[in-house]
Amino acid sequence: MRLELLHYFVQIVESRSFNKAAARLFLTQPALTNAMNALEEELGTRLLVRSHKGVVPTAHGAVVYEDCRRILGELRECMEAWKTLTAPDGEEGSVVPLVGIPTACNYVADEIVPLMRAERQSISLALHEASPAALYDALRSGCARIGLTAFVRDEEERQIQRYRSIHFRAEALLDDEYAVFLSARHPLAENELLRLEECAALPFATYSSNREGEDAIFRRAAELFQVRDIYYLNSRESIMQMIAQNKAAGFFLRRMTRNNWYVKNGLIRARPVEGVRLLPSRHYLLWLEEDALNGAERRVVAFLRERYAAAEPASE
Template sequence: MDLRHLRYFVAVAEEGAFRRAARRLQIAQPPLSQAIRQLELELGVPLLIRSTRGVELTTAGAQLVEHAREILSRVEDAISAVRQETASGFLRVGLVGGMLAAAELTGPILQSFQMAHPKLQLSLCELNFAEQTEPLARGAVDVAIVRPPYHDRRIDMFPVLGEPRELFVSTRHPLSTADEVRVDDILDEPMLDMSRAPAEWSAFWLLDELRDGPAPGHGRIDAVTVHEFELALALRRGALTVAASVPRLAPNPMLVGIPLRDASPSMIAVARRRGDRRIAVTEFIRHAGVICRLQHDLVPDAVLP
């Protein structure tokens, strides 16, 4: 039996009408009616007497609603007890790029999760771009906010938000005064060769997937952090695409970000070791997704997965 159907049935019984129950549950009326019919078919008895005035409980419905309330109450108690019991101890959270990991939502995710789980001690670890998944795989961190694309069979990833990309260049670059650029306009531009970053990840930021071959190079760099990339760009002719939040949250007077209107977004994901279903890890992933859905407007032009 689906607990959701029981929750729907209790709402209809208490509201006395499908329309009011649908409004309370914040769902459309047809799927609510369908769920109640499925429940009646599963039990083999009618639960409601429908009329133009609303609905009334049958004898079977009156019996079920009391049991359903008790079941739902016990489920909520169980969930609360498990969360309080297990959401204590120590959780190591990796953040690629530090507080840039989830753009403007990094702080809200961490702060609200800590408030929801005050007994759980968070330990934060900054991850660089070359090793976003390795610390997870070897157990150095429990969960991480990362920036795909990465394909690592040892890791599960859960996208939570996307944001636009910009072209990041020196203020001396010929394109530095442009209001915006399009991908086709920059495919022949020299890009910095990120030699230490994984090939798949580097190809995304250098737009290699949109060319017949790799980007025109302008020197290899060993940069693996935002600040190292900024230093390299400030001294060279090359360019990079970056998440649009980087120029906002890590400004550099020697660099400028130019909106890149038709590039695919940079996705933010929460990652865990494959199959790691510890409750603290699962709760962090769930919580990050909720915060991104509720507060995505804090990240300009954000897109939900």
């Protein structure tokens, strides 16, 4: 069970409305309904009913609601305690925050973390997903001192200078490019190449913490494809689920996504578009000038610089 489903359920009960809860969570109402259907199916019981008072919990739902509040409250307390676990400079057992765009966090979780464990690295990474704009704000505000992102090749210099202005170094790690991701059940997934007119007919899901502000890279792709239907979701996992369920297409960095669980298990396929090279990009490691990093953070930067590009993607 995914913890985010418990959070969604609490928001629905407290707002007594799917629409209001979806707005708070930056989800579409259908996506939230699907999430609750999945939770009810997993628990094997009805949790919510509609009444003249709005959406209210059933008898079972009321019990689950109280348990969810307790679980989420305890989790918040644990997270606050975990923030104090960072050991003194250079000691073992440190927890290092790392903020990245959703695809980068997934790549690190799938590829880099297992490498760190295999080499008995005692440092733990606390991964935080963020849109490109939120990533910049998180680094500038000091919430994290290491970041991972991707720059479209024709914007590299401008973006690098932007981070240098807040005293962050930027190093290119590996080349990548974007592709369209489809459910393996979609008829177009059988094609080796997609045509632009086929992309225009697809609904797309994108990561956004604000329905009015999808990231600039997706906006460029949407304009190229002339996309008409867009779903705005607040986590990469929600997007991948929607794609796997054949409810939308996605637009992700190809190499950075090749080891995603849905892709590795054949539920989602990446496809290029005929005659179009989709926004060639580079993965970048960002870190605060080294004198400002502690020993654990310097070790993470060194490990990422050495191993990030060497982590081989799974074959398609």
